Amino acid sequence: DSGVTQTPKHLITATGQRVTLRCSPRSGDLSVYWYQQSLDQGLQFLIQYYNGEERAKGNILERFSAQQFPDLHSELNLSSLELGDSALYFCASSVSGSDSDEQFFGPGTRLTVL
Amino acid sequence: GQNIDQPTEMTATEGAIVQINCTYQTSGFNGLFWYQQHAGEAPTFLSYNVLDGLEEKGRFSSFLSRSKGYSYLLLKELQMKDSASYLCAVRGKDSSYKLIFGSGTRLLVRP
Numbered sequence: 175d176s177g178v179t180q181t182p183k184h185l186i187t188a189t190g191q192r193v194t195l196r197c198s199p200r201s202g203d204l205s206v207y208w209y210q211q212s213l214d215q216g217l218q219f220l221i222q223y224y225n226g227e228e229r230a231k232g233n234i235l236e237r238f239s240a241q242q243f244p245d246l247h248s249e250l251n252l253s254s255l256e257l258g259d260s261a262l263y264f265c266a267s268s269v270s271g272s273d274s275d276e277q278f279f280g281p282g283t284r285l286t287v288l
Numbered sequence: 289g290q291n292i293d294q295p296t297e298m299t300a301t302e303g304a305i306v307q308i309n310c311t312y313q314t315s316g317f318n319g320l321f322w323y324q325q326h327a328g329e330a331p332t333f334l335s336y337n338v339l340d341g342l343e344e345k346g347r348f349s350s351f352l353s354r355s356k357g358y359s360y361l362l363l364k365e366l367q368m369k370d371s372a373s374y375l376c377a378v379r380g381k382d383s384s385y386k387l388i389f390g391s392g393t394r395l396l397v398r399p
Contacts, residue, residue, distance in 0.1 A: 176330065207386060216391035217331070217375065230386045264330060276321065277387060279330035 177201065178267050178280035186286045192253040195283045199246055199267030205229070206248040207268075207277060208240055212261040223248055252285070260287045290314045292390035294376050299396045300366055308361045308374050308393045316381025322350050322361045323375040325392065331375055334361070363395075371397045 177200035187193055199206050208220040219232035223242035234240075237255075242248045252259060262284050266277040291313045300306040312320070319338040323331035337343055337352035337359060349362040361374055373394050377387040 176332070178330075209389075217377075217387075217389040219386050219388065222386050232386065262328070276333045276336060279323075279332070281330050282328075284328075 176278040176280065178265060178278050180263075180265050180280035180283050182283060183281065184284050184286075186288065187255060188288055189255055189257060191255050191287075192251065193255065193285065195250040195252070195263050195265075195285075197248045197250070197265030197267075197280055199248070199265075200278055203267035203269050203278070204246065205268045205275075206242055206246070207266040208234075208248070208250050209264045209266065210261050211264060211282075212258075215261075217264065220250070255287045257287050260285055290378075290380070290388050292376055292378060292388060294374075294390040294393045296391070297394045297396070299398060300363075302366055302368060302397055302399050304366050305362065305364050306366060306395065308363070308376075308395065310359045310361070310376030310390060312357050312359070312376070312378050312390075314378050314380055314388060317354060317378065318381045319379040320350075320352055320359050321377045321379070321387060322348075322359075323377060323389075325373045325375055327373075334374075366397050368397050368399070371395060 179198045204225045207222045209217040220234040222230040240250045262282045264282045265280045268275045268277045322334040325331040335350035342351045347364045373392040375392045376390040
């Protein structure tokens with residue numbers, strides 16, 4: 175158990191819908207990262223927040239947005255869903271205090287868009 | 289641009305040694321990570337290299353050559369439970385600490 179929690183574990187929805195994925199980082203970690211992993215694909219970095227502020231953006235679609243709240247939990251919002259958005263979405267957290275900072279991954283949310 | 293290459297699949301025998309290679313071309317370099325990921329599960333941290341050389345951690349070792357943009361993960365005394373994907377990830381030289389992952393190498397350990 176990494177200490178990072180994600181809810182829900184599974185999500186099945188229809189095209190055009192909007193969903194929210196939630197992540198709680200490890201206690202003391204200030205940084206949250208979101209990744210997308212499609213079938214047989216590597217982890218694609220989406221976005222990072224540090225202590226409530228957006229720090230880095232990857233290949234995140236305009237239909238997707240995220241935020242980090244004062245209690246440091248984060249939410250990833252996916253809207254106007256398409257079939258191709260079906261994937262595992264991982265959240266990771268780190269202290270972000272040093273270069274050797276490893277990222278601890280949550281169990282993921284499996285999103286299926288029908 | 290950023291590019292990280294790993295073999296797609298490898299097969300090895302229980303008890304043997306396997307080396308998984310990773311080559312990278314990134315805009316700046318601030319460390320290389322190896323993660324293990326079992327199917328449908330979260331990646332788990334294996335090793336971190338930022339200086340050239342070998343880092344050993346039990347049955348797993350990781351090597352880095354920054355001048356060659358090359359790393360490998362060495363797994364000794366393979367066990368069936370080592371069947372998993374192994375992800376190479378590079379941290380760029382910016383303030384974000386984000387990781388750029390390769391597509392991963394799927395390792396199958398046979399009896």
